[in-house]
Amino acid sequence: MSENPAIDNLLHETRSFPPPEELAANANLKADAYDEADADYEAWWAKQGERLTWDTEPTQTLDWSNAPFAKWYSGGKLNAAYNAVDRHVEAGKGDKVAYYFEGEPGDTREITYSDLKDEISRGANALTELGVKAGDTVAIYMPMIPETIFAMLSCARIGAVHMVVFGGFAADSLATRINDCGAKVVITADGGYRRGKPAGLKDTVDAALEKTPDVHSVLVVRRTGQDTPMTDGRDRWWDEFVDGQSAEHTPEAFDAEHPLYIMYTSGTTGKPKGILHTTAGYLVGCSYTQWALFDLKDDDIYWTAADVGWVTGHSYIVYGPLVNGATSVLYEGTPDTPHQGRWWEIIDKYKVSLLYCAPTVIRMFMKWGEEIPAKYDLSTLRVMGSVGEPINPEAYVWYRRVIGHDNAPVVDTWWQTETGSVMISPLPGVTAAKPGSAMRPIPGISADVVDERGESVPNGSGGYLVVTKPWPSMLRTIWGDDDRYVDTYWSRFDGKYFAGDGAKKDEDGDIWLLGRVDDVMNVSGHRMSTTEIESALVSHPKVAEAAVVGASDETTGQAVVAFVILRGGAEDDGDATVQELRNHVAREISPIAKPRQVMVVPELPKTRSGKIMRRLLQDIAEKRDIGDVTTLADSTVMDQIQKKLTGGA
Numbered sequence: 001m002s003e004n005p006a007i008d009n010l011l012h013e014t015r016s017f018p019p020p021e022e023l024a025a026n027a028n029l030k031a032d033a034y035d036e037a038d039a040d041y042e043a044w045w046a047k048q049g050e051r052l053t054w055d056t057e058p059t060q061t062l063d064w065s066n067a068p069f070a071k072w073y074s075g076g077k078l079n080a081a082y083n084a085v086d087r088h089v090e091a092g093k094g095d096k097v098a099y100y101f102e103g104e105p106g107d108t109r110e111i112t113y114s115d116l117k118d119e120i121s122r123g124a125n126a127l128t129e130l131g132v133k134a135g136d137t138v139a140i141y142m143p144m145i146p147e148t149i150f151a152m153l154s155c156a157r158i159g160a161v162h163m164v165v166f167g168g169f170a171a172d173s174l175a176t177r178i179n180d181c182g183a184k185v186v187i188t189a190d191g192g193y194r195r196g197k198p199a200g201l202k203d204t205v206d207a208a209l210e211k212t213p214d215v216h217s218v219l220v221v222r223r224t225g226q227d228t229p230m231t232d233g234r235d236r237w238w239d240e241f242v243d244g245q246s247a248e249h250t251p252e253a254f255d256a257e258h259p260l261y262i263m264y265t266s267g268t269t270g271k272p273k274g275i276l277h278t279t280a281g282y283l284v285g286c287s288y289t290q291w292a293l294f295d296l297k298d299d300d301i302y303w304t305a306a307d308v309g310w311v312t313g314h315s316y317i318v319y320g321p322l323v324n325g326a327t328s329v330l331y332e333g334t335p336d337t338p339h340q341g342r343w344w345e346i347i348d349k350y351k352v353s354l355l356y357c358a359p360t361v362i363r364m365f366m367k368w369g370e371e372i373p374a375k376y377d378l379s380t381l382r383v384m385g386s387v388g389e390p391i392n393p394e395a396y397v398w399y400r401r402v403i404g405h406d407n408a409p410v411v412d413t414w415w416q417t418e419t420g421s422v423m424i425s426p427l428p429g430v431t432a433a434k435p436g437s438a439m440r441p442i443p444g445i446s447a448d449v450v451d452e453r454g455e456s457v458p459n460g461s462g463g464y465l466v467v468t469k470p471w472p473s474m475l476r477t478i479w480g481d482d483d484r485y486v487d488t489y490w491s492r493f494d495g496k497y498f499a500g501d502g503a504k505k506d507e508d509g510d511i512w513l514l515g516r517v518d519d520v521m522n523v524s525g526h527r528m529s530t531t532e533i534e535s536a537l538v539s540h541p542k543v544a545e546a547a548v549v550g551a552s553d554e555t556t557g558q559a560v561v562a563f564v565i566l567r568g569g570a571e572d573d574g575d576a577t578v579q580e581l582r583n584h585v586a587r588e589i590s591p592i593a594k595p596r597q598v599m600v601v602p603e604l605p606k607t608r609s610g611k612i613m614r615r616l617l618q619d620i621a622e623k624r625d626i627g628d629v630t631t632l633a634d635s636t637v638m639d640q641i642q643k644k645l646t647g648g649a
């Protein structure tokens, strides 16, 4: 199914890297884990359920009687925050550091498990005073600071459902999400540090709240100290309101299937989907995978260099590491502030042993040059992960050689917001990993590559990635839209979860991910919907019509390229219009959605039924010869577009 020469190239990759001997000998998971899980996958997950401390033990591991609506660990009762924090304190690990926080300006904090218990107990009492009850939703819009984690766990402690919105999203995106999930309380900060400067967040919340009639309370963490107007009766400073609360709070046990959080992600339509994760299965999924795929040991220093506002942050900065009682690094800022060695300086300083990040940032480091990491001691690194997009073999090999001193295994982990935790990945102590391949479903997970009819393809062939059995950390539904949940994920192939990714099995049966097969783009590991950006463009008074494609890009994987038709009478003043439209998208959605290019064109290529042929636009964006145009309603359109773009019209 690949029309892309780069992908064919990829499949000729022949290198593979077996695990270092010592790691293999002491690995948390050994090769027999696959057999054990295959023999009885429910028994496997029942055993993984023992990672949690239950108030009431579950009576049934999986209830799939109402498929595709799963219930895991039925009958069980537990508290997520207790599992993440209190039980470690009770076990005598109160003084263990949960987070080494490193602020972008260089300020640092050490937060122990005892500190964390006090903070989230106060937070739970504060939310209760604001009237928040179990089952209510709370929106969180924060920078990467410890209070973001306190806020999430405070919600979990009282059974409230948190809905974190990445701090880069614009007011409109925030408002849509708040309204969709019905949040009445918002937790935010005055601002956060980004590239050496304070960047406001509360001002965005104020703008969003003009469109959210139900929000009655806003808690504001002081981070930057910037000027922050407060609305009387609605807004409260976190340090004044929360810090004064009692640090005593008894966590209540909730049902295993009690909702834990909602996270919005882009789908194929303009409307973002509220992915719902519930308590026990989700906690099992992320703690098991962090332990297995990073070979987590008690003295490891673990760092997921992602934002808490994305699922990677939820699962591998917050819940996975905390349920495992691990020590993590939490870094607020960008990799090049104040200098391009900042990450390596952090690894050197805290002796980080496990690192998890995205290919896009690795490609950026490659461009900056290997002499930068060479200045630091990275010898503590044991296992390194990659997530969010396919990692090209060159980036993989560079990561392993330059950062991992040619010894630390790289685990290329495939998963999604919907899957809650990693699904396909090498095991660091078992797999001889091939650069560019996520290899095999991990023990307990069953996935396959199928053709159009849903039949498993033979080795050496490509098709669609599916998950063939339910798993504990799977999404339970799309918030408020069960039909869309069934349609999107479970209707394409009978009884199988359709991931939306293309994939190929090589001759050994190992899996290579080939990117999305729907109208979803992946820019720097961020999921973006073409339709959502098109809607944003069309909301600009100058634009009549827009089509957006993801074009391959050396650094960001894909980049947003937009084609627009201006309205009759709208003036096309070249660069100024282009800049205006790019900024408009950044304002409407987020700077991460800002198109790399906007091309003003006279027409868009459409089929006779009026569907825009994005494939042809992609050819232009990627500077290829134009493919087959015979299905176009007007076959001269592509000529008109090219003439315009080369300055001929």
Ligand code: WTA
Pocket (backbone or CB within 6 Å): 265, 311, 312, 386, 387, 388, 389, 390, 391, 412, 413, 414, 415, 416, 417, 418, 438, 499, 500, 501, 513, 514, 515, 516, 522, 525, 526, 527
């Ligand atoms: C892509 C991020 C190839 C894929 C955790 C998926 C990957 C989407 C990989 C989910 C990988 C994630 N190799 N592609 N190792 N990991 N993807 O929801 O297209 O932000 O469907 O979750 O990212 O993105 P999401």
